[in-house]
Amino acid sequence: MIKQKKQGNLIIISGTTCAGKGTVIQELLNRNSNLSLSVSYTSRKKRDGEIEGKDYYFINKEQFEDKIKNDEMLEYEIVHQDHYYGTPKKEVKELLDTGKDVILEIDVKGAQHVKEMFPETVLIFILAPSMEIVKERIKARGKENNEQIIKRFQTAYQEINEIPKYNYVIVNDVLEDAVQKVEAILLSETCRVDRIEEIAVENQEEIIHEFLMEKEFDNSPLYEDKLN
Ligand code: 5GP
Numbered sequence: 001m002i003k004q005k006k007q008g009n010l011i012i013i014s015g016t017t018c019a020g021k022g023t024v025i026q027e028l029l030n031r032n033s034n035l036s037l038s039v040s041y042t043s044r045k046k047r048d049g050e051i052e053g054k055d056y057y058f059i060n061k062e063q064f065e066d067k068i069k070n071d072e073m074l075e076y077e078i079v080h081q082d083h084y085y086g087t088p089k090k091e092v093k094e095l096l097d098t099g100k101d102v103i104l105e106i107d108v109k110g111a112q113h114v115k116e117m118f119p120e121t122v123l124i125f126i127l128a129p130s131m132e133i134v135k136e137r138i139k140a141r142g143k144e145n146n147e148q149i150i151k152r153f154q155t156a157y158q159e160i161n162e163i164p165k166y167n168y169v170i171v172n173d174v175l176e177d178a179v180q181k182v183e184a185i186l187l188s189e190t191c192r193v194d195r196i197e198e199i200a201v202e203n204q205e206e207i208i209h210e211f212l213m214e215k216e217f218d219n220s221p222l223y224e225d226k227l228n
Pocket of ligand 1: 014076077085086087105106109110
């Protein structure tokens with residue numbers, strides 16, 4: 001009766017530094033085969049443990065600028081005031097065409113650009129329970145120097161001011177709760193009216209006629225049983 005659009009939903013997940021959005025996304029991908037993640041390009045250096053093609057495609061500044069020139073980026077930003085990060089156009093289109101929902105893990109400015117291009121995009125912001133916890137997580141990670149930590153905090157405070165531009169906000173206190181909340185959002189988004197391509201309803205007169213014909217041969221009382 002209802003034919004849904006074949007293309008999946010575009011979902012943006014942003015969040016302050018150390019809000020645990022990467023862990024939430026990984027858990028979502030493990031549990032939901034209808035979800036995929038677009039891998040971004042970045043000009044920042046690979047951190048220990050990061051995998052090329054899984055966490056990012058790591059390229060240098062010149063290669064990134066070539067991609068911009070060749071119009072290969074859906075959006076890109078200079079994040080934390082120093083490195084390029086961008087979403088590849090072709091890969092996102094290919095993923096959406098498979099019918100899967102596609103997650104972009106991108107920053108607030110990138111999210112706004114994508115929303116302007118595709119207003120039906122779902123914007124979710126993941127927040128750490130407190131900035132005190134963010135501080136502890138950055139310290140524990142131990143991968144940034146003081147200057148980088150200050151930049152990350154500055155960006156985090158700026159991003160929190162942008163939360164009203166998002167559709168949903170989730171505090172990542174308990175991982176399981178946060179994942180379930182995102183799943184609930186994604187499920188309800190699949191039922192959105194603008195996801196419907198066509199509503200095909202059978203001919204009303206034919207249905208009524210068939211119903212009345214069937215009723216003629218059916219002598220069982222309609223209501224009596226229940227009313228007695
Ligand atoms: P990190 O260096 O910690 O991996 O990421 C830093 C920030 O860059 C995060 O806020 C992340 O969401 C953002 N980011 C990652 N990929 C992209 C992208 O393709 N586009 C934009 N605009 N931001 C991105």
